[in-house]
Amino acid sequence: MTTADVAAVDPAGTEVLGAAPVPPVIDLRALTRSFPGDPPVVALRPTDLVLQEGDYLSIVGPSGSGKSTLLNLLGLLDRPTGGEYFLDGEPSHTVNERRRTALRAGRIGFVFQAFHLLPHRTVLENVMLATIYAGVPRAERYGRAVAALERVHLEHRLTFRPTTLSGGERQRVAVARAVVTNPRLLLADEPTGNLDSTTSGEVLDLFDELHADGLTLAVITHDDDVAARAQRSVRITDGLLEVLR
């Protein structure tokens, strides 16, 4: 279904971008987020950022710098107060809540620091949960979930409950859940924050594999080792974004 949707928005994307045949996955134009108050708190100053398909971006910065604000905006969990955000060529800043929810289900996969796996459900059920909301036909769900778990090398843990898995395995389940819907973008928020160095390595290796397969990744981290894996890196300080590489 993703490919069909991409085809549908393609003409609009080409119009905006001129010659480029495929729109960038992320295209931020003076994106701003401020919180009301006296004076208003600007969490993200006007930001321009373009992430092409297949890019691997790390976002670093100290706590409270605006990293999470940027991730929430990128993940369509929060609305910007100014500027434009084209996700896959679609102007996400103008569409209604329903469409944003649909975009979230179909285009974006999330990986959280605390894994966010349902403790009473099996690994397989946790992964299949994402397919329910993405509108994957029931007949395809099992096969795709198993394929996603094979991709993160957990095909031997299908019927396990998350509580019996190690931290690294749990985060790999979360990654499987994020990629099972074939998203255009994988957003990871401190994916190694709850892991030790060994299991961190597992997850980061997995990210490298996904990147090699052509997936677009944006990883928020304060760990320089994690950031070093990404080919591109930006730093946010006090809501101001600077490109490192």
Add this chain to the structure above:
Amino acid sequence: MSRLSVRDLAVEASHGIGARPGRLFLTILGTVLGIAALVVTMGMAQTGAGQIARQFDAVGATQAVARAGEAQTMGGETRARTTLPWDSPDRVTRLAGVEAAALLADVDVAGARISAVPIVDPTAVAGVPPAVVATSPELLAGVRATLATGRMFDGGHDARSDRVVVLGSGAAERLAINRVDSQPSIFIGEDAYTVIGILDDTARRKDLLDAVILPLGTARTDFGLAAPGELQMRIAVGAGEVVAEQVPIALSPNTPENVEVQAPPTGGELQRNIRGDINIVFIALGGVALVVGGLGIANVTLLSVMERVGEIGLRRALGATRGQVATQFIVESVVVGLLGGLIGAALGVFVVVGVSVAQEWTPIIDMPLAIGSALLGGVIGLVAGAYPAVKAASLEPVAALRGGL
């Protein structure tokens, strides 16, 4: 875009419910008790009414009594406004619905001694003499009495004013008479009366068992009986209303209002009356229990929403709409309520059956009522879950994701 199918919804909701069995038990307890109270109340009322109606059917529903109406005189005495005719039994048995009838009258023997021997025994313990009752020969059919031995007097005895009596079983025992083939006599005052039969039992007028019963004609001749007292009638089932209307006219065509008839109401009316009395109080109690049960569900569901903030955030991040999140919590709450309703209704039915078995009654429960009660549990869940569901849907995904899972 993606609509959550009913099946997906059911699966997600059932997992949400089943995750904490201990809490589920406490959540449904209120509803279970409320619904059970409701079912027991109504079931017991129906069973009780059925039971009472059954007892009434045996005698009460087929027995009617006619008496002369009474009026207060100026002096404050009560006097009969009319007298029943001596041929009352003939008149009323011609009516549809009256199967048998007998006239009865209390006889005043003016303090005459009643004994088995004509001797005044000064050493005998003074006792209350048995009552003397005059009846028409149809007594056995009219009050459903049976004879232990001997025979009933007939129209001939009545017409000739023969000095014959039938004794009630109690009276016979007191007079030391237990057989009639030797033609024993009793004495009322100085006069001897031949005992021709002994009553065994009677369904109505139990006082007859302790009485000396003689023919009306004899009572009129010997004791100057002026008027019959009452007319006992055995009627067909359901004929009460007709009898009450027609008997006064048959007995006193010119002044039917002077004749009072006690006839049983029809069975359904009786049951309804009884059921109505019992129901109101207990339905109110059941209603209170249900409100408490509903509040329990609302409370626990709200708590559950607060606990599952992380899960709600995750679902929203995975692309669940607010509506889908709200629907899931509503469904969970409805299922919990329905579960409570089902268990409560089953429990209630068991209690009604159990009590009925202990009392040797026939349990009566409307099936629609039991099923309706179970469904009522679902409705309570729906109402109770509405607010928590709205609360869950209104959570911002960003804030919700901060909560762990």
